[in-house]
Amino acid sequence: xxxxxxxxxxxxxxxxxxxxxxxxxxxxxxxxxxxxxxxxxxxxxxxxxxxxxxxxxxxxxxxxxxxxxxxxxxxxxxxxxxxxxxxxxxxxxxxxxxxxxxxxxxxxxxxxxxxxxxxxxxxxxxxxxxxxxxxxxxxxxxxxxxxxxxxxxxxxxxxxxxxxxxxxxxxxxxxxxxxxxxxxxxxxxxxxxxxxxxxxxxxxxxxxxxxxxxxxxxxxxxxxxxxxxxxxxxxxxxxxxxxxxxxxxxxxxxxxxxxxxxxxxxxxxxxxxxxxxxxxxxxxxxxxxxxxxxxxxxxxxxxxxxxxxxxxxxxxxxxxxxxxxxxxxxxxxxxxxxxxxxxxxxxxxxxxxxxxxxxxxxxxxxxxxxxxxxxxxxxxxxxxxxxxxxxxxxxxxxxxxxxxxxxxxxxxxxxxxxxxxxxxxxxxxxxxxxxxxxxxxxxxxxxxxxxxxxxxxxxxxxxxxxxxxxxxxxx
Numbered sequence: 001x002x003x004x005x006x007x008x009x010x011x012x013x014x015x016x017x018x019x020x021x022x023x024x025x026x027x028x029x030x031x032x033x034x035x036x037x038x039x040x041x042x043x044x045x046x047x048x049x050x051x052x053x054x055x056x057x058x059x060x061x062x063x064x065x066x067x068x069x070x071x072x073x074x075x076x077x078x079x080x081x082x083x084x085x086x087x088x089x090x091x092x093x094x095x096x097x098x099x100x101x102x103x104x105x106x107x108x109x110x111x112x113x114x115x116x117x118x119x120x121x122x123x124x125x126x127x128x129x130x131x132x133x134x135x136x137x138x139x140x141x142x143x144x145x146x147x148x149x150x151x152x153x154x155x156x157x158x159x160x161x162x163x164x165x166x167x168x169x170x171x172x173x174x175x176x177x178x179x180x181x182x183x184x185x186x187x188x189x190x191x192x193x194x195x196x197x198x199x200x201x202x203x204x205x206x207x208x209x210x211x212x213x214x215x216x217x218x219x220x221x222x223x224x225x226x227x228x229x230x231x232x233x234x235x236x237x238x239x240x241x242x243x244x245x246x247x248x249x250x251x252x253x254x255x256x257x258x259x260x261x262x263x264x265x266x267x268x269x270x271x272x273x274x275x276x277x278x279x280x281x282x283x284x285x286x287x288x289x290x291x292x293x294x295x296x297x298x299x300x301x302x303x304x305x306x307x308x309x310x311x312x313x314x315x316x317x318x319x320x321x322x323x324x325x326x327x328x329x330x331x332x333x334x335x336x337x338x339x340x341x342x343x344x345x346x347x348x349x350x351x352x353x354x355x356x357x358x359x360x361x362x363x364x365x366x367x368x369x370x371x372x373x374x375x376x377x378x379x380x381x382x383x384x385x386x387x388x389x390x391x392x393x394x395x396x397x398x399x400x401x402x403x404x405x406x407x408x409x410x411x412x413x414x415x416x417x418x419x420x421x422x423x424x425x426x427x428x429x430x431x432x433x434x435x436x437x438x439x440x441x442x443x444x445x446x447x448x449x450x451x452x453x454x455x456x457x458x459x460x461x462x463x464x465x466x467x468x469x470x471x472x473x474x475x
Contacts, residue, residue, distance in 0.1 A: 004053075004054055004055045005054040005055065005086050005087070005164075005165050005168055006054070006055045006056075006057060006084065006085045006086045006087070007047065007054055007055070007056050007057070007085065007086070007087045007088070007089055007161065008056075008057040008059060008081045008082055008084075008085035008087075008088050008089070009021060009056065009057065009058055009059060009088075009089045009091060010059050010078060010081070010082060010088055010089070010090055010091070010105060010109075011090055011091035011092060011102070011105060012092075012099065012101035012102060012105065013060075013101075014093070015091045015092055015093045015121055015122075016091060016093070016121040016122060016148045016149070017058055017059065017091055018058050019121075019148040019149055020089075020091065020121065020146070020148035021043070021045060021056060021058040023148055023151060023154075024045070024047040024048065024049060024056050025045035025046060025047055025048070025056065026048060042057055042058070042059055042060075042077050042078075042080070042081050042240075043057065043058040043240055044056070044057055044241070044242075045057075045058070049154065049157065049158050049161060050158050050162075052158065052161055052162055052165060054161070054165065057081045057084075057085065059077065059078040059081045060077060060078050076225075079108070082108070082109070082112050082114065083112070085114055086114070086115075086164070086168055087114060087115045087116070087117065087161070087164045087168075088109060088112070088114050088115070088116050088117070089116075089117045089119060089157075090105055090106070090109060090116055090117070090118050090119070090140065091119050091120075091121050091146070091148075092118075092119070092120050092121065092131070092135060092143075093120070093121060093122055093131070094120030094121060094122055094123045094128035094129075094131035094132050094135075094145065095122045095123075095125070095127050095128050095131060096131060097130060097131040097134050098131070098134045098135065098137070098138070102138070103138065106138040106139065106140055109140060110139065110140075115164050115167075116140050116141070117144065117157065117160045117161070117164075118135055118138065118140040118141055118142070118143040118144070119143060119144045119145075119146045119153070119157065120132045120135055120143050120144070120145055120146065121146050121147065121148050122147060122148075122149070123145035123146055123147055123152065123153065124147040124149075124150055124152055128145065132145055144156040144157060144160070198251075198252035198253050198256055199257070200257070201243065201257040201258060201259040202256060202257070202258050202259070202292060202293065202376070202377075202380060203259050203261070203290060203291045203292045203293070204258055204259065204260050204261065204291060204292070204293050204294070204295060204376055205260075205261040205263060205287045205288055205290070205291035205293075205294045205295070205320075206218060206260065206261065206262055206263060206294075206295050206297055207263055207287075207288060207294055207295070207296055207297065207311055207315070208263075208296060208297035208298065208299075208308075208311070209298075209299065209305075209307050209308065209311075211299070212297045212298065212299045212327055213297060213299070213327040213328060213363040213364070214262055214263065214297050215262050216363040216364060217295075217297060217325070217327065217361075217363035217369070218242060218260050218262050219363075220363050220364075220366050220369055221244065221260065221369065221372075221373075222242065222244055222260075240261070240262045241259050241260070241261050241262075242259070242260045242261075242262070243257065243258070243259055243260075244257075244258050244259075244260055245257050245258065246258050246373050248373065248374070250373070250374045250377065251373070251377065252377075256377070258373075261287045261290070261291060263287050285314065288314065288315060288318050288320060289318060291320055292320065292321065292380060292383065292424070293320065293321040293322070293323060293376045293379055293380050293383070294315045294320045294321070294322055294323075295322075295323045295324075295325050295372065295376065296308065296311055296312055296315065296322060296323070296324050296325065297325045297327050297363075298324060298325065298326050298327065298342075299327060299328055300326050300327060300328045300329050300331065300333055300338055300360075301328060301331060301333070303326060303338055303341050303342050303345070304341065304342060304345035304346075304349075308345075309345065309349045309350070312324075312349070312350050312353065313349075313350075316350070316352055316353055316460045319424070319425040319460045319462070320383075320425075320460070321376075321379040321380055321382065321383035321425070321458070321459050322353055322356050322379065322458060322459070323356070323357050323359065323372065323375045323376050323379055323458075324342075324346075324356055324357065324358045324359070325358075325359045325361055325372060326338070326342065326358060326359065326360045326361065327361055327362065327363050328362060328363075328364070329360045329361055329362050329367065329368060330362035330364060330365050330367060342358060346358070351444075352447075352460065352461070353458055353459075353460065354448070354451060354457065354458070355451065355457025355458045356379075356457070356458035357375040357378070357379065357458055359371045359372050359375055379458055379459060382426075382455070382456055382457065382458065382459050383423070383424055383425055383426070383459045384423045384424055385423060385426055385454070385456060386420060386423050386426075387420055387426075387454055389418075389419050389420070391454075392418045392419065392420065392428070393417060393418055395418075395449070395450075395453050395454075396415060396417075396418045396430065399445075399446065399449050400415060403445065405432075405437075405438055405439075405442050406439065406442065408434050408437030411434065412433075413432060413433065413434045413437050413438060414432060414433045414434075415430050415431070415432050415438070415465075416431050416432065416433065417430065417431045418430040418431075421464075425459050425460040425461065425462060426450075426456060426459065426461055426462070427461075427462040427463075427464070428450070428461070428462065428463050428464070429463075429464045429465075429466055430446070430463065430464070430465055430466070431465075431466050431467070432465055432466070432467060433467070434467065436467065438465045443463050443465065446463055447461045447463055450463075
């Protein structure tokens with residue numbers, strides 16, 4: 001598929017890049033806070049400006065840093081965004097005026113072979129006039145006055161983007177895709193009726209504690225340094241979605257589009273005190289709701305501590321398919337002991353996800369990563385499983401014969417009928433003469449038997465017992 005027209009927003013920290021990004025995509029995708037330097041990775045979104053549809057990129061502001069430092073790696077991400085863009089929007093803070101960092105960006109853009117829009121943000125007051133006049137000295141053309149917070153100045157922005165898109169279309173003879181045709185997260189309903197369409201992206205979220213290797217794993221899968229990584233814990237702040245095509249004999253039709261969600265590491269709630277980290281964690285947990293399959297990435301050096309177990313429980317409560325990845329398997333470990341710890345933790349703490357696949361891997365070297373996507377695809381298919389009513393009722397008769405429900409106050413409890421209400425996750429409703437009297441332990445027995453009989457390993461199951469209506473009770 002040919003790429004859409006791409007507009008990258010660049011500028012020093014805290015000039016309002018993420019606020020403008022959110023306004024143009026029409027949703028609060030990027031984290032916004034008064035603290036400078038919130039954005040670190042490149043974030044892509046589908047922008048709408050009047051009748052224009054294009055792709056927009058939010059970037060990190062430049063900060064001074066030594067080679068190899070976090071600041072230097074953030075700068076490399078921004079430079080990559082400029083190199084891949086069809087147009088760059090350089091944003092400044094018109095109220096503050098020009099700073100040395102703005103001039104640094106201007107010099108960089110003079111060297112780049114890309115059209116530039118110069119805009120002064122926070123221009124809703126007269127205090128911004130001086131800053132706007134200063135911007136002429138950057139040599140990037142006439143600046144436009146914007147207010148990302150209030151939406152002022154978007155008419156001038158529309159004109160400049162439209163002219164650039166027209167010129168781009170003429171040069172490429174219509175070679176770009178209208179972003180309106182792309183799938184959008186806002187249209188996704190986790191509970192909608194579903195038929196598998198292998199041409200639609202499969203949504204996979206990577207979740208885990210800080211420094212578990214989530215961004216490193218996605219970079220290895222993509223074959224490029226798309227996401228910011230490093231030894232520091234908590235490098236990722238936003239939940240970043242990346243589109244990718246999985247090409248394999250095990251993929252439907254030999255290839256399947258995948259949307260990978262990289263999320264911020266989730267620490268124990270008691271340790272999360274800063275506002276920004278709370279926003280990052282909330283953004284990551286929100287990605288679980290949009291996902292169809294969640295990969296819980298666990299650090300092999302400290303496998304399945306309390307936080308890993310709580311995250312697995314969250315995934316089960318949200319009803320998402322789960323694959324467990326044990327990362328850093330290349331390190332010197334007592335592998336027998338680690339495997340035993342993992343098996344004990346799964347049996348003891350996640351009985352409702354019995355049979356979940358566990359992949360031993362190294363995101364750094366790639367060893368074992370090739371097993372991940374086949375496991376994701378398999379769990380996705382199980383998550384979407386539908387079982388015929390006739391098969392279910394034959395199964396129900398067999399399990400009742402083997403182990404009937406316990407009596408309620410001396411009166412027998414009869415399960416008369418079962419049907420599958422929906423998939424994603426598999427959800428079943430059974431009707432009983434005394435629905436309230438079927439104990440939870442017996443419902444667990446039914447769920448375990450369903451897993452064994454219909455191969456529903458590793459996905460959440462929902463069983464609801466309803467009281468059947470007595471046709472004579474109103475006579």
